[in-house]
Amino acid sequence: MRSPQLKSNQVIIITGASRGIGEATALLAATRGYSVCVNYRYHAEAAERLVAEIAEAGGKAVAVAADTSVEADVLRMFKTVDETLGPLSALVNNAGILRPQMRLSEMSLQRISEVMAVNVIGCFLCAREAVKRMSTSSGGKGGAIVNVSSGASRLGAPGEYVDYAASKGALDTFTVGLAKEVAEEGIRVNAVRPGFIYTDIHASGGEPERVDRVKAFVPMKRGGQPGEVAHAIMWLLSDEASFTTGAFIDITGGK
Ligand code: NAP
Secondary structure: OOOOOOOOOEEEEEOOOOOHHHHHHHHHHHHOOEEEEEEEOOOHHHHHHHHHHHHHOOOEEEEEEOOOOOHHHHHHHHHHHHHHOOOOOEEEEOOOOOOOOOOHHHOOHHHHHHHHHHHHHHHHHHHHHHHHHHOHHHOOOOEEEEEEOOOHHHHOOOOOOHHHHHHHHHHHHHHHHHHHHOHHHOEEEEEEEEOOEOOOHHHHOOOOOHHHHHHHHOOOOOOEOHHHHHHHHHHHHOHHHOOOOOOEEEEOOOO
8 A cells, every 4th residue: 555655746855965864854755755856065976876876766866966055056956946856845944054163252253154144044045935836825736844953942052053053043933934924825834953963964063973972961862863853854744744834843852
């Protein structure tokens, strides 16, 4: 019997899908029948490898290089998806960055601006383009958006990266507001807030082994795997979450 979650002719864009949580989500989306846009910024080889893996398993995917904080890149990515995969039904705003741990007093304007540009403005731009295509008020068939926030939005990340935590706080508020704005237009907007997940992002924060250092503070006493986040994202996108919008799932092991 076909899985009730299996989607045919559904198209999804997952930003930052060459690695980590985005990669796991892309793989899961493909197994659920979505045609997947694997967005990335630098790691073309990883993105192409993932596309090949999805194709070998009988799925459909395309890799698109685009810096989500650059409007022209975002417009090009959505146009490519329109032309190669078809009408968009889902967006996962997953691309996100963090910079080396430091106090606010040491942070440069450039660093703060980059974090905000990717983690906030990039999500706004992608959501804007998705809503234009999905909204029933402009001839679309509706759809679903999931923003990948962070448990840091609740905790604040003092002494490490308050810029990153605040960017995720902005994403949380954006999730609430956009969900209400487009609720009558067939679009659901939700967010996940992962905790400490084993991915490369901690190396860019200057501490590759961070999850193992902090896992003792997690009630479940372990870090999470990207796939554990991907399952929550895919549930929020699925018809099983049909009455869920403006909602948050914390995937933090209880922290
Ligand atoms: P990751 O392993 O560092 O992967 C980041 C991904 O984002 C890569 O695919 C990267 O592409 C892409 N990317 C970065 N900047 C981009 C840009 N400007 N435009 C397009 N793509 C861009 O990160 P992750 O840990 O999987 O994190 C994914 C999301 O989860 C982020 O939003 C992060 O804040 C959030 N999160 C993670 C954790 C955690 O513990 N891992 C916890 C809470 C929240 P390239 O490969 O080409 O560089």
